[in-house]
Amino acid sequence: MGTINKPVVGIIGTGAIGGFYGLMLARAGFDVHFLLRSEFSAVAERGLQVDSAVHGPLKLDPVQAYSAAEDMPKCDWLLVGAKTTSNAGLAPSIIAAAKPGAKVLVLQNGLDVEDSLRELLPDSLHLLGGLCLICVHRNGPGLITHQALGAVNVGYHSGPATDDVARMAIVEEGCGLFRTAGIDSQAMPNLHQARWQKLIWNIPYNGLSVLLGAGTTALMADADSRALIQALMAEVVQGAKACGQDVAPGYADFLFTMTEKLPDYWPSMYHDFVHKRPLELEAIYARPLAAAKAAGCELPRIEALYRTLSFIDRRNT
């Protein structure tokens, strides 16, 4: 586990998620390099700023910012914070910035978001998934607002580590990065199952924030949206079980109750909608629906929500 001592970290896609965790790791002393597209010059000039309700105002300036992955030093860890809708295009950047045997950690929501990336990466790269339990959003170029929470749970997807012991060592190394930066992080023995569990939150709240133009406070204050959220959550649990992934009893209730205690949070899908970016419908809706259907399980409310969001997305972008 020698590499846990300050490995070189690359951030592929410096949005709210990549920017927040990259900044936290850089402040903890890691050598962090940020790949940016549209925000490159703003961040190169003015740095990265996180207005955090948990940690106070944070600033990273100068930022080791790059507009091309080829210019980055070779990294031990690559954190992928870009949208799932751009995954296919990310592989060349990841390959260009990766040391041999590097670990690629996909910090995205949705089911099996690593699968399409895996096909495009060399076998020598470790691929991991990270589930971020965090309320964070971009407020402008290089400006990030962090409202609450922050944990990252990490699981192994695929790569050269073939036995459980080797996999868990790499997963623990990833968790160690975050913990060193003061961020709670747990190892997940079953990434696919954990992705299903995360969907119990994302499927209702992401979609309804777009469909109803409402943040969590409004959604949790109305009897009908509450009942719909609970029915959608129950369908996700049903889909997970049909696909052989158990969900602990009471876990959906836990997420529901937790959301009541959040500050008013507008999920990433709402921000994507407002900024006319494509919605992450494939990863968050289409893939779980297809997986459940293949297992003989209809999820009618989720399907109806997905259809309405597809209509909205098509008109929006």
Place this chain on the structure above:
Amino acid sequence: MGTINKPVVGIIGTGAIGGFYGLMLARAGFDVHFLLRSEFSAVAERGLQVDSAVHGPLKLDPVQAYSAAEDMPKCDWLLVGAKTTSNAGLAPSIIAAAKPGAKVLVLQNGLDVEDSLRELLPDSLHLLGGLCLICVHRNGPGLITHQALGAVNVGYHSGPATDDVARMAIVEEGCGLFRTAGIDSQAMPNLHQARWQKLIWNIPYNGLSVLLGAGTTALMADADSRALIQALMAEVVQGAKACGQDVAPGYADFLFTMTEKLPDYWPSMYHDFVHKRPLELEAIYARPLAAAKAAGCELPRIEALYRTLSFIDRRNT
């Protein structure tokens, strides 16, 4: 059937539906009296105007307009064109304007919209339901746009006619009024069943027009909204059958195909939403859902749609 010769007709609620049919009856020579609320002075001064794609521009001026039912002559037929959301408040106006033994024809969408009215009317009044297959909307005070179709199908709900022969005679008298005015009208032997059938159109299109901000042209042009409309239609058919009301095979397909041929139509619920009027959710969604549930039948997509509309309605009014 002597009363079919020019009975006195009262219109209770002169919106798009009441205004259109009232004007058509008045032009056919019937003695028609219009009860109005907010639009009374505009209509009394400038008359009623229908811009009809079927019949051309039509005008009725002067209009026999009233702001209070007590001022109206006693009517043989009362056509109720107000929103279902105001039904409870309509009974006193209906009673004030009704001849003994008058026929009250409720021209509204939704399941069993007559039931609540029935409790408030004297037993001596006949209560009928009319289903309007028409694309019509208000464009301003006394201004109505008629885009397509027009038929009114009539069924007996309750009242002094106790046997089928007497009931059908009254229903045919009602159909005769419309036919005299050049409007297609069929007698419906089973009003409850006909109301379920009409919901096959109203449940998908009314709600989705509000939720997606889209008229029929956009809804019929997108693969996802088309699939959702068909799934919602199938649930209505399933609900009707669970409640013992048969639907002819292919009827949902017929409505779907018919809608493709319509001009771009924005259902009444969309106009209610835009004008911040309460949506007719009780009649069109809550009552069919409750009836199906009582018959042991879940309609999850309709329920999800109803929940989102309830949220929207509560914030809108």
